[in-house]
Amino acid sequence: MTAPETAVELSGVNKIFNEGRTGEVPALTGVDLTIARGEFVALIGPSGCGKSTLLRLVADLIAPTSGTVTVAGKPARQARLDQEYGIAFQQAGLFEWRTVLRNVELPLELRGHGRRERRARAEEMLELVGLADFARHRPAQLSGGMQQRVAIARALAVHPPLLLMDEPFGALDEMTRERLQDELLRICGATGTSTIFVTHSIPEAVYLADRVVVMSARPGRITDVVPIDLGERTEATRQSPAFFTGITTVRAALRGTRTTAGIVGADR
Numbered sequence: 001m002t003a004p005e006t007a008v009e010l011s012g013v014n015k016i017f018n019e020g021r022t023g024e025v026p027a028l029t030g031v032d033l034t035i036a037r038g039e040f041v042a043l044i045g046p047s048g049c050g051k052s053t054l055l056r057l058v059a060d061l062i063a064p065t066s067g068t069v070t071v072a073g074k075p076a077r078q079a080r081l082d083q084e085y086g087i088a089f090q091q092a093g094l095f096e097w098r099t100v101l102r103n104v105e106l107p108l109e110l111r112g113h114g115r116r117e118r119r120a121r122a123e124e125m126l127e128l129v130g131l132a133d134f135a136r137h138r139p140a141q142l143s144g145g146m147q148q149r150v151a152i153a154r155a156l157a158v159h160p161p162l163l164l165m166d167e168p169f170g171a172l173d174e175m176t177r178e179r180l181q182d183e184l185l186r187i188c189g190a191t192g193t194s195t196i197f198v199t200h201s202i203p204e205a206v207y208l209a210d211r212v213v214v215m216s217a218r219p220g221r222i223t224d225v226v227p228i229d230l231g232e233r234t235e236a237t238r239q240s241p242a243f244f245t246g247i248t249t250v251r252a253a254l255r256g257t258r259t260t261a262g263i264v265g266a267d268r
C-alpha cells in the first residue's frame with residue numbers, strides 16, 4: 001500500500017478546554033490545515049495561541065471539541081495506535097531508570113524490533129545527535145540540552161513518517177541548535193518525513209520550514225501561512241538575502257501587517 005499524499009489534515013477544528021465550566025478556554029478556533037507528505041511546517045505565534053494544543057490534537061493526546069483530525073489518512077486515534085509519528089516535546093520525558101541508550105531503544109522495543117537491531121539503530125541515532133559517548137549514562141547525569149537531544153534521537157529511532165516537535169531546540173546553545181537544525185533537515189529530506197515543528201524563534205522557523213504557519217491568540221487561530229523556499233541549505237543560507245526576507249515577512253505576518261503574498265525564496 002502506498003502512503004497517502006496528505007500527512008496531516010485538520011478540518012474545522014475547534015478546541016475548548018473546560019467547556020461549559022468555570023475556566024472555559026477557547027484554545028483553538030476554526031483551524032484548517034493540510035500538510036503534504038514530506039512537508040516541513042513550522043508553527044509560530046505568541047504564548048498561549050494554541051500551538052501545543054494543535055500538536056497534541058494531531059498526536060491524539062487530546063480530542064477536538066469539534067472538527068476532524070486525520071493523520072496518514074486515518075483518524076488521529078488510529079494513527080496513534082499505529083505509531084505513525086514520533087514526538088519530541090519541550091520536556092525531554094526520559095525514563096530515569098533506563099540508560100540513555102535504552103531510552104532511545106524503547107520505541108523500537110514497543111514495536112517488537114529484535115535486540116541487535118534495536119541497539120544498532122539506537123547507537124546510530126545517538127551518534128547523530130552527538131551523544132554516542134553518553135549511551136551508558138542515566139538521563140540525570142546529562143544537561144537539559146543533552147537530555148533534549150536524547151529525546152530527539154528517541155523520536156527519530158523508529159523512522160516515523162511524521163515528526164511532532166514542540167520547541168525541541170529551545171534549551172540548546174546556539175551552535176548546537178544550528179547543527180541539529182541541519183541534521184533534522186537532512187534526516188527529514190533523506191527519509192521523506194513530514195514534520196510539524198513548534199518554535200518561538202522566527203529565524204528557526206524560516207530556516208527549517210517549507211511553510212511557516214502563523215497563529216494569533218484569543219481566540220487561537222491561523223492568521224497567515226508564509227511559504228518559504230530557500231532551496232538546499234548551505235553555510236551561506238543563514239546570511240542570504242532570501243533568509244532575511246523570510247524573517248522580515250514572518251515578523252510582519254506575526255504583527256498582522258504582511259502585505260505581499262507569494263513564496264519567499266532564493267530565486268524570487
Ligand SMILES: Nc1ncnc2c1ncn2[C@@H]1O[C@H](COP(=O)(O)OP(=O)(O)OP(=O)(O)O)[C@@H](O)[C@H]1O
Nearest residue numbers: 017018025027046047048049050051052053054220
Ligand atoms: N489542559 C488544559 N486545560 C485548560 N486550559 C488549557 C489546557 N491546555 C492548554 N490550555 C490553554 O489553552 C491555551 C493554548 O495553550 P497552548 O499551550 O496550546 O499554547 P502555546 O501557543 O503552545 O503556548 P506557549 O507558546 O506558551 O507554549 C492557553 O490559554 C492555555 O492556558
